Amino acid sequence: MPDGEVLLDVSGLSVRFPTSDGVVNAVDDLSFQVRRGETFGIVGESGSGKSVTNLALLGLLNRRAANIEGTALFKGRDLLTMPPGELRRIRGKEIAMIFQDPFACLHPMYRVGDQLVEAIRAHERVPRRQAAERAIEVLAAVGIPKPRERFRDYPHQYSGGMRQRAMIAMALLLNPDVLIADEPTTALDVTVQAQILELIDRVKKEFDIAVVLITHDLGVVAEVAQTVMVMYAGRAMEQGPRQQVFGKPLHPYTWGLLESIPHVDQKVSRLVPIEGAPPSLIFVPPGCPFHPRCPHRFGPCDQKRPEFRDRGGGHAEACHLSADEKRTLWAERQERFTRAAV
Amino acid sequence: MRHWRALAIVVVALGLAVGAAACGGDDGGEATPDTTATEPATTGEEPATTEEEPATTEEEPSPEGPQAGGTYRVDWEETFGFTGGFDPVGEYLGEAFGIQSGLLVRTLIGYRHTAGSAGNELIPDLATDLGTISDDGLTYTYTLKDGIKFGPPLSREITSQDVAYAFERIGTESLVAQYGFYYTVIEGMSEFMAGEADTISGITTPDDKTIAFKLTAPTGDFPFRLAMPAAGPAPREVAGCFTEAGAYGRYLISSGPYMFEGSDALDASSCDTLEPIAGFDPNTSMTLVRNPDYDPATDTPEARENFVDRFEFKINSNPDDIFNKIKAGEIEDAVASEPPKVIREYTENEELTPLLHINAGDRTWYITLNLTQPPFDDIHVRKAANLVMDKEGLRRAWGGPTAGEIATHIIPDAMLNETLADYDPYPSEGYAGDVAAAMEEMKLSKYDTDKDGICDAPECKDVLYVTEADRLRQDMQPPTSASFEKIGITLKVRSVEGAYPVIQDVSKNVPASGRPGWGKDYADASTFMVLFDSRSTLPTGNINYSLVGLTPEQAAKVKASGTVEGIPSVDADIDACNVIPVGDERVQCWADLDKKLMEEVVPWIPYLDATATQITGPTVTKWDFDQFSGTIAYAHVAVAQ
């Protein structure tokens, strides 16, 4: 477990959107900590509430539309109750964010350089020229070739990978403490994906920051995250150090996820998707939200909501199965899985 | 994207172009019979009767009497509508006659510019008297007054050569004299027109003051023709610069009491230095100021009092606005058709009533019956139709009594000195139609085979009836159709936009139409009788809709089918009246011919002797109607200072 200073301490975070169809429970009672120097991975299928979590933290949700509860302490200050002006000064400067689709995230009508300069000048009173110099430096740092020329280009003149690099550059401009990366590689080619992940890992080290990496891709998390949280239907299912979660997964949902991804190291040619579809966030199943899709469900699963508990070593999960049952079941599944593959 | 835009351009332009093409069909025919007056608006009050004494229809002068000075402002609805660019030689618009005859273009003989019969009588203007007519009625001699001058920038004496030059202009084909046919009776005019002669042999100017006209045939109403603005003196040094129709209108040199503002700035030293006079912009406005070279001593207050200092004529596209401005005293008068609600307001509100002026329009509206087409080729059917027609019903469609008197014969009463005022060959109670008499008449017709007074022959079924596709004609149709049905004639009504071109095309053989109306050019009945002169029948553009006097030879030429034999002719009667000099005898001759037409030919069902309505503002202290031009008597109006 990393021992850096706790930068982000979220506890009891819930986000609900009242709509005409009913209340959407996007995030339900979520708690986690992010420390300096670590990459905190949040994994889940789309609609699991992982992106909403981070948008809520940064005040990027429409507060009139969303009902947000809980606390999110950043360096001791609660992001959720902070006045908008104060939060704005933190956004981009102390907590930066990059998003999934670099094609859509840069304004198509402004030069990349101008968009970087604008980010600097939103927080610091520096002359344009000076801001531009810094932006060019950072562009170079994230691996944009000929940064001085590229500075004057428009987003559409960049390739997808370069755009994401530019987005990372934009995030790093003001030397933030936390970088939230929301599906940063999803829209990119596989080769570019690796480069971007490497870059994120590198800047984490160089700038000594915390990274919150949000993805649906377990493989990505497995490569770069130190701590992993698995979300389902707005709730945390399992959380712990990467080795724990990937090596000894405790939650049937995590099992399903692991079986549904290709492992480079295992000779697996067949993937097993999780049966069924994620639930509607308006009608979240009672008890364990995963129970309708869970092959191991039994008595209490559809009655009682399992407690999210630490099972030792910072490895927490929420499932009614006993520790022994889990061990046995996981072993069986692994065996079956491997056999089927051979 | 680009293709889409190109398409948009084409669509826009096409819209305009299609609009142009689609809307363009109407006016050519429309203008022809209607040029001298606008249709009277619908109103709700008895028209003021026109009387002998000119003063009786004038407004009561204010206690202190009308004063000189001030500006008389007139808004014109939508357009001036000039037909010849305001060049007197080609100008045929009644409203233009009013301005020219009253203010800008004096003629050898002219008018009093007042209401009623007095306004239709001729008086000397530039000439010292009404002229001398030779015993054979062929030579007319006039002497010019002393002290008559062209206005700035010429400011010179008007000579008999200037009057003669006007006739050269009339005879110049390229200037397109719109009523040049009135002057072909002058000896040598036809040769001059054809380019066979350099001068008009029948016009002589023995000295600067004397001019004589020699005619090829006695023409009793020739003096009326001399009172038309085209016959007013024109200065060769300016007018001679223009060889295209209508072009001289913007350079018109005044011979009257007013002139275009800015006339004095015209550089008339040569044709090349001429620039349009600032006071007349055919698009938007015309401004007249006093002509410093006009000497009132050469004129008579009976004809012109010239109270105001200035006339401002402006085009206004919003009729509501025009009448709001009149009411508010921002302008004095308008050349516009009053919206019905305005007429209603002025007839119902006693304070406003004095500001509403209703005068005889010298215009007859009628249903024309084609003498060659069954069942109207039978005079008994035509008579029965006259008897049965609900004329009061038709007038109601026009807005009731303010629209005019019920017409019972062809020529407006004011033009016949009221000699036929009590004449009605087809009388009925309340002008609602006499069905019994009509049926009696119908029994005499070959189309009423069982002699029960109801036409039963197939010729009476689905008789084509062409009319205008407008609100008025739509309102007229129920009483028209109902009347015809009472004698067994059913109409197949065709409402078209631009009915005139249809009925003016003889080959279309239209049996009947409710479209036509006819107004005078000048106050002689001959200007109505051209409608029955078989010699004026044309294949297209024909105005003898009834084809009176058509011969079988002519019928073949103009492609008239149907009954073309035995059609009565009044050509000889017209010629007989035409030679009689202006006066009671001549009027009586026309009145007799009118009766003959109504009883022995029956080409029409006349139904309305239309009025001209005018609304003036509170600032107007004296107002009069110009009977000749059918518009404001500009030379007699005055405004409060």
Added chain:
Amino acid sequence: MAAYIVRRLVWVIVVLLAVTMITFAIFYLLPTGDPAVRFAGKSPTPQVLEEVRRQFGLDKPWYAQYWHFLSDLTTGDKYGWPGLGFSFDTRIPVREELLERAPRTLSLAFGAAIVWLTLGVTIGIVSALRRGTLLDRAAMGFALFGVSAPVFWLGLMALWLFAETGGGPDWLHFLPGTGYVPFSESPSEWFTHLIMPWVVLALLYAAFYARMTRGNLLETMGEDYIRTARAKGLTERRVVFKHGLRASLTPIVTMFGMDIALLVGGAVITETVFNIQGLGAWAVRATFNQDLPAVVAVVVVSAFAVAIMNLLVDIVYAWLDPRVRYQ
């Protein structure tokens, strides 16, 4: 860019040629009355009619007339350049009439454009930012009114209320009535005479623009790059006005260009109600009077305006949106 503009200008010429030729063709191929008759008088002799036709150039076949029109247009006629002949109706050079009327219509169109652009875009922004509030509903209610109220009625109401000659309460009558005063004659009169027409004409368009701005802005504010802008820590004002508005204005630029171009052809009803005597009223009168040279002149001006505004729109579009520029 220069090559692009040249290419477009060539295209403009092609379009003008096509449009004028079609106008000529329609004028002659569809059965209409003879424009010469009106000028020839009550019962013209064939010779007189022929003379008028000759003076009007109507004695030649339509393609010959068209050729004549083209050569006059390009090389000028005796009244100057471009040669547009004379009006069959007023008998004055069409060019002179055009120069007299064009400033009126341009004053009306561009003044109204400023009003509706300001009004419409402002209302649209406020409405989008305060979506669902009373303000938004009021603004959209206004928009509905503006779209559905007939211009003719609005104009008459405005005159009734505010014009000196109006029938409404006297204390409201602080504007002059109808008509147009040239700017060169009196700038202040020019302005006061145009206030009502501007506003009345602008109301209709403002309503459209408000709805469009609101819709576009709402859509744009949901874009990812807006989230990026916010994540950068920009102030909301900057997010809306710099990032949101720029992207939502581009479709409005296209619409604006078209609207202006079409208005240059004449805002017939507004011109009529307020007695502006611009190109629109002229076009209508010319079509009714079969005044071919005037009709063609208005067609040329309209087509030209549409083409030029398209070009301008493209240039502005390229300036606003670099993606277009580099394609």
